[in-house]
Amino acid sequence: MDRTERFYKIELLLRSRGCVSFDALQGELAVSPATLKRDLQYLRDRLAAPIVYDRFDNGYRFEAATDNAKTARHELPGMWFSEKEIHALLTMHQLMAGLDDDGVLSRHLQPMLDKLQGMLGADESEARELMRRVKVISTARRRVPSRHFELLGSALVQRKRVWLRYFKRSDRSVSEREVSPQRLVNYRNTWYLDAWCHASEGLRRFALDAVQEARLLETRARHVAVKELEADLDAGYGIYGGGAKVKWATLVFSAEAAQWVANEEWHAQQKARWLDDGRYELQVPYSDPTELAMDILRHGDSVVVAGDKALAAAIAERLKNAARLYA
Structure with missing residues (x-):
């Protein structure tokens, strides 16, 4: 433990325990008595820490805070955590x-x-x-090569453009693009890059696991304000949130499913209310129904789409197709 770490450790011990004996401090820090004395003196004299010796409790503590600025709550410069x-x-x-x-x-x-x-x-x-003591269980994770993550993260910080060779899953095509990185997004255990695409002249979201090759360019990246990013890419539902026209879906969950869904956030702008019979009504904005439909189907017969005939028909068709596979 170096001296800076010892200073933070001393402050942490005094703040958490109130009064700590010299022997206890020495034991926690694993230093000689002379080193501990020098540390305490340095904290008092050079860093203005209001550390006093309490003869009654035979230990060191912080002087009680008063209106005097010197004895107000003391914190070491730089990083400080409880x-x-x-x-x-x-x-x-x-x-x-x-x-x-x-x-x-x-x-x-x-x-x-x-x-x-x-x-x-x-x-x-x-x-x-x-x-x-902490276990993270992740499913359907799509892994990203570290070289791509580091390159794109570096480009984001340096505000540089990037050349990408990108695989588009929807039509199985490969394209080459020059983009200005704006934001890294981790969504459902998958990393995405929000960027201004100079080929299509608009904001696009790229799955990092679909990047086949990436190269940092020296050209300065185009800057897009965060508010514009959020308005363009986050207005709708899920990772397909982009799109000019946003519609609202009304979902009514059974009283049984409502016990779980009521504690879930499907979208930052969602609206929700309990119905008199115990069911739960959830309204979410969407522009592309792809991901919303998958989440609705996840609840099977515990949810009904209300009002939106096109979305309801799409869900019904998906359920019929699924049922035919098990006929």
Whole structure:
């Protein structure tokens, strides 16, 4: 544990325990008495930490906050987290590791996570045990080559254009495009790139697992405001949210299914209400019915599409086709 980590650890211990003896501090930090004395002196004199020795409790604590600015809540400069926040961040690391088989995100964040572990004073075995306490189960994950993820992430940060060779699944075609990356999106365990496509002169969403080849260009990327991105790509339902014309679907769930659906967010702009008979009505915007239809079909006979005749007919046709396969 280096000196900076010890400073954060001392602050964390005093803030979480209130009053800590010299022996307890020394044991947690695994340093000599002389080193601990120098650390406490440095915190007081150079970093203005209001650490005082309490003779009654035989330990060190922060001086009680008063109106005096010197004794107001003290925080070290730079990164600061509480113990609960550190545990939450380590848990998030496990979540990202589950979404990121190639380890790209985890690798870039590892230096910060090592610092957090040092602040907690946990050894390697304790850190591994913490990670095992969080399990992420993902299904239908589409993996992305790490070289593509890193290149596109770098282009996004540097505001550079990218050349792509892209496979379009709908018609099984391959095209070459020059794009200006705007946003990386992780949706249902799959990564997408929102970008301005210079060939079609519009915003498009690309599945990263369908990128066959990518090359960073030196040309400055076109900038698109976040509000424009959201209006163009997020207005409708799911990953097919783009489209100029947005319609609203009204879904009525049975009283049994409502117990789960009522706690789900299908869209940020959704509208919902309970009906008198215990059923649940959910209204969601959509422009392309592809993904919405899949989510409706997932609920089988527990949901009915109300009002939207075209969507209801499409769902009915899909159910008939599925039933014929099992006839």
